[in-house]
Amino acid sequence: xxxxxxxxxxxxxxxxxxxxxxxxxxxxxxxxxxxxxxxxxxxxxxxxxxxxxxxxxxxxxxxxxxxxxxxxxxxxxxxxxxxxxxxxxxxxxxxxxxxxxxxxx
Numbered sequence: 713x714x715x716x717x718x719x720x721x722x723x724x725x726x727x728x729x730x731x732x733x734x735x736x737x738x739x740x741x742x743x744x745x746x747x748x749x750x751x752x753x754x755x756x757x758x759x760x761x762x763x764x765x766x767x768x769x770x771x772x773x774x775x776x777x778x779x780x781x782x783x784x785x786x787x788x789x790x791x792x793x794x795x796x797x798x799x800x801x802x803x804x805x806x807x808x809x810x811x812x813x814x815x816x817x
Contacts, residue, residue: 738766
């Protein structure tokens with residue numbers, strides 16, 4: 713997963729902007745851009761959105777489950793197979809609600 717430093721640097725260079733030009737567009741100083749791109753500071757989500765927007769980019773995120781060998785999630789297979797169809801639907805509904813809430817922020 714790319715870092716905020718990488719995302720900002722790529723957006724800025726693809727937009728053909730210097731650090732100073734991006735800073736001016738975003739209403740901040742060039743040193744802020746430099747510190748973020750160098751990985752010396754980590755911007756908040758809002759700050760990253762604002763800086764990327766100044767370069768005509770937007771940021772988005774999604775949550776996806778990771779499959780890990782030896783994961784405890786594999787232990788759930790037996791439990792899920794023992795569920796009734798109604799219980800499985802309820803499980804899916806709960807996960808769907810959770811993901812919906814995560815996406816809403």
